[in-house]
Amino acid sequence: MERSPWLSIAAGVTISPLSGGACRLVRGSDSMSLEPPLAAGLGLLDSPGAPLERLLRPDRLGLDVSSDRWAAFLQEATARGFLTCSARQGDLNLATLLAISDGLELPLRDLELDRGIVLSRFAYSRRIEDRIVLESPRSSGRIILHHWLATAMVHELSSPCKAEELADRIPSLSPAAAAAMLALLVGAGFAAEPSEGAEVAEEERPPLQSWEFHDLLFHSRSRAGRHDAPMGPTYRLAGRSEPPPACRPGHVGESIVLERPDLKRIEREDPPFAAVVEARQSRREYVAVPISARELAEFLYRVGRIVDYHDAILTTERGPIRMDFASRPYPSAGCLHELELYVTIRACRDLVPGLYHYDGEEHRLIRIAGRTGYVDQMLDHAARCAGMAASSLQVLITIAARMPRVAWKYESIAYALVQKNVGVLYQTMYLTATAMNLAPCAIGAGNSDLFAKATTIDPHAEPAVGEFLLGSKP
Secondary structure, X not given: OOOOOEEEEOOOOXXXXXXXXXXXXXXXXXXXXXXXXXXXXXXXXXXXXXXXXHHOOHHHHOOOOOHHHHHHHHHHHHXXXXXXXXXXXXXXXXXXXXXXXXXXXXXXOOOOOOOOEEEOOOOEEEEEOOEEEEEOOOOOEEEEEOOHHHHHHHHHOOOOEOHHHHHHHOOOOOHHHHHHHHHHHHHOOOEEOOOOOOOOOHHHOOOHHHOOHHHHHHHHHOOOOOOOOOOEEOOOOEOOEOOOOOOOOOOOOOEEEOOOOOHHHHHXXXXXXXXXXXXXXXXXXXXXXXXXXXXXXXXXXXXXXXOEEEEEEEEEOOEEEEEEEEEOOOOOHHHOOOEEEEEEEOOOEOOOOEEEEEEOOOOEEEEEEOOOHHHHHHHHHXXXXXXXXXXXXXXXXXXXXXXXXXXXXXXXXXXXXXXXXXXXXXXXXXXXXXXXXXXXXXXXXXXHHHHHHHHOOOOOOOOEEEEEEEEEOO
């Protein structure tokens, strides 16, 4: 029985005949022209296609084309999505490998190995519409799992396994089908030989050993080149929902109007920019006298106030849509300014301890909660992350992101843009605090669940994405 994957023309590909026996393959906006010797072989690739090991011998198929030229065509057509590879058992299609970027290579490797094959630690399964698929940030392909036999094989590969062993463990699975499935998995980067003795598996060698699964997945899916998802300002939610407003609807609670600083005085008295940049550093020690309400008000005004408003007519696939914008002192992707500042006060002169939202439009604090258990846990967690005693903290600023504001416009990169905006805001906060002779410290990790519980805000609508400590400088 055939032990290799089958190659066939992908679903949705049309063939347009040209003069002289040539033809053109068309898939969406992409097309590929074939000269007569190559076009003559397309009949072999009609569904269900043919085994790859048989297709690689054009001389035995009656094709007037060299092996190298034919193999190069099969490789290019597969990488561009005109052809797909399948693991089959008789008439049953178990799994299909299709390209999601042009780096996909044909699964040509001979898998007659003494050792078994193990699933990559980067491989993962998820649902796309009505299909279960296997993906990996290391692969340029996606495997559609059509049948439970394919899913069972993936499950068994949590430990090294050979084709014959898979067939023994899984009822009604043939060794040939198991070998074809392993060829798909290994060829597309979803599985590999495990380490043995002094050898080290590829995924455990530098630099791959430094990547954790979630980091590599986030990196690959928020950059072009390893997926087929639309990217950028696609306005994917236009027509399905209204553009989220430029400013967050106000919280209900006690309002504390803050003193507005004199920007002309600040421009005169601030130290030179170069001196601020050179003096900037994280400071985790404060003087006994805490930061004042006036200092906190100036800091928030300089980093988070609404500077001005404007609106624009956006051109989307669903027609023109008006969207409003509210600029702040720091740059933001698409001028969306989705970040919100929440101020948790443990010690601040002239302000009652508790959790507040900073309203940059009115330059005021709106009280959300007092020193509840969740608020204290937020302070404790921030202190642990910064390596400080919780009793020494003065002000914790939590940065939350109104995700719908960004995701309404951007596809694939929405959360990546939020993280970049947080970095920009961090730098703005550092430089402002340094210029004001305060003690700033960004925190590398936070607890979004605690923030959601403390504020009762939906964690998917406005999650916490950054934390920043502020206090009086020694």
